[in-house]
Amino acid sequence: MSLINHLARLEATSTGRAQPTATVRHRHLSQRPLVLVPLTTAGETGAPLGALVGTERTSPRLLVVAQPRDRDLRFAFLTQLADSVLPYIDGYAGDVELTERAETDPATNKRVKVEVELCADAPQLIVPSRAGIEFVRLLGRSMRFRRTAEQDPETPYPAPPHVPLLGRWLTHFGERARVPGSALLLAMTDLLSRHWATGQSSLEDQHLGALLAWVEAPEGTSGAEAAFRAERGRDAHGQLLCPPAGPATDPAFDNKLLAPAIERYDKARTRLAAAEDAVEADGRLAELTAAERELHALVESRTRPTWDAVWRGLDALCTLPEGPRAADRWTRDRWSFTGHRDRVAAGEPPQPRRDDAVTAANKLATREREQARLDAQEALDDPLVMAGRRLAGEALAGEVTEVVPAYNDKKRPRPLITLRTDDRPHLGERVKVYRSLDGKAQTAEFVAYESEGTVVLRLLDKMGRGKEPDPGSVPEKGERVCWTLFEHEQRGGPKLPEPEETPWTHGGPPGAGAEAPDTVTTEDIL
Known part of the structure; x- marks a missing residue:
């Protein structure tokens, strides 16, 4: 939390x-x-x-x-x-x-x-x-x-x-x-x-x-x-x-209302089964119907407030x-x-009742990946959630105070962005940070702390193919931006083998070496 x-x-x-x-x-x-x-x-x-x-x-x-x-x-x-x-x-x-x-x-x-x-x-x-x-x-x-x-x-x-x-x-x-x-x-x-x-x-x-x-x-x-x-x-x-809110019931309801009502229903069914003529059967049927209606009313009284x-x-x-x-x-x-x-x-x-090793590993990897993706997407969608990530040192937001054009050895633009922030992110040498730009993640890397509360970042991508950055791809002076230390999209893990190729260390292929169940006999059926 x-x-x-x-x-x-x-x-x-x-x-x-x-x-x-x-x-x-x-x-x-x-x-x-x-x-x-x-x-x-x-x-x-x-x-x-x-x-x-x-x-x-x-x-x-x-x-x-x-x-x-x-x-x-x-x-x-x-x-x-x-x-x-x-x-x-x-x-x-x-x-x-x-x-x-x-x-x-x-x-x-x-x-x-x-x-x-x-x-x-x-x-x-x-x-x-x-x-x-x-x-x-x-x-x-x-x-x-x-x-x-x-x-x-x-x-x-x-x-x-x-x-x-x-x-x-x-x-x-x-x-x-x-x-x-x-x-x-x-x-x-x-x-x-x-x-x-x-x-x-x-x-x-x-x-x-x-x-x-x-x-x-x-x-x-x-x-x-x-x-x-x-x-x-x-x-x-x-x-x-x-x-x-279900599905459990309250013991007072079970003991005082439900149990007596079920008992009356059971007795009414027994009496109806033991009826000897049509007239008696009609009376017992009315008694059974009344018991059923009572049970319906009791169940509805417990479920309707929750509904x-x-x-x-x-x-x-x-x-x-x-x-x-x-x-x-x-x-x-x-x-x-x-x-x-x-x-x-x-x-x-x-x-199946139980997943094989490959299927179970795939499910676990999927859930871990979706959890990381959910955490990132909720923060990107919601400033209140992002505030929690900023307090945890996993993001920073601030105002751009200076933009310095710079290039790498291949003459590709790598501008330096100076950001004034009150956050205290967990930044280290060449740590990458990300911001959302037109629905995609733009990457930068941490360069240095220029002074207390001032961070220098170097943009790395999403600036176009030309020698000059595309318009809007570089933050402007005075613009307020938010950078995260977590990636916005999760990468896929290593490819797992097919279930038929499960190694022997994990049980082998599904069904391999499994003993056939015993034949069902009359003694197995109650």
Whole structure:
């Protein structure tokens, strides 16, 4: 965390209001995001209890699992979830644009430009908190290997159609969420805490209600008191006024309301199954319907406040203009979405449970590169973020006081720029610095400190091909410029071998030496 963020937290504690840590929005927000508010059963990992899902603020779809331990009811929930999510994803898969992309020609092993399809836009999923992202990944992992009756008629517990496909998409969204700067799957708490600093800890910021209490605190009120009420406030029945932002539930809700309601539902199902005539069955069916309605009302009472909070968070984020470079990161998300769409359409198998050595190394390198690129782009887009880098000695800004023409041995222009600055950058001999010039990075090198607060730099590139620098390529006297010690674009790392060429020191090629699994017997099936 930068010094600017620490100062913002102190200011928030002093004023009782969240303080901005950004002047622009550093994540792309879709015009039509899909909001998902999941709810899980306590004590059973990954057992869904219900969810609110939809793209319309006023009309979400409520999904409920009346008995989370019932396999059929859980499959029915996943089928309904697939019916809500997959059409939304498919709506972006067909609208494409043609663009050129550099690819390696296998015949010549050279980079050539080819015309390929790129989806014009991509879907965006928004969940309340970081735990919601992990739940999406868990759902994807538990669904993508399921076999349907059409795929395998002899499978003992066939999954409903489209459930494995939804698992593959949720896995892709969950994996993409681990790439810094990606916006395919976002947590509202992470979005808000990136753009505002509160007077509470980062762990407390994962409670969406408490975080919004700081952001929405009216003038003259205390965000700390509002956050305390959001976390601890209860009604006359002992239930939280602002339920947790999912997927976990409150123990008081589980013990006092949910458990008795599920017990009544189980008894109603048992009585209906034991009914001996049509008249008795009609009465038991009405009893079961009433129990189901009660469970639906309970789940909605826990998820609807969080649903409304997510949309209020979107309203707050939309007050900030989108950062100029957020569109570039969204384009990379579109490439990712298009690539997975093509893999699914080509009939490729689902993502493996465990990556091979080369794939894992590629993922790690990609995430490290994207993190460095995100840090640089946020600083270039936002003066407030750049101020944090300047305080850390990673950038300097100041006024140009003198420009001296100079040339190298090949008679190429290398002018000297004298800059007066109050910053204290970590400069050493021949250290390179960069500034943004027409969207590209212009490089200079540190020459010397002329006096305290005065730095001399030598320009190295982006001045044209002539003997004299192009107009506008050299800062003028009196101009205020900002130089960074970090590069604006990240370089690619060394090329890794193909997965089929994985060396023996890293396990060999995928599948090499792997033992065949034992044959499934009747004893293996419960």
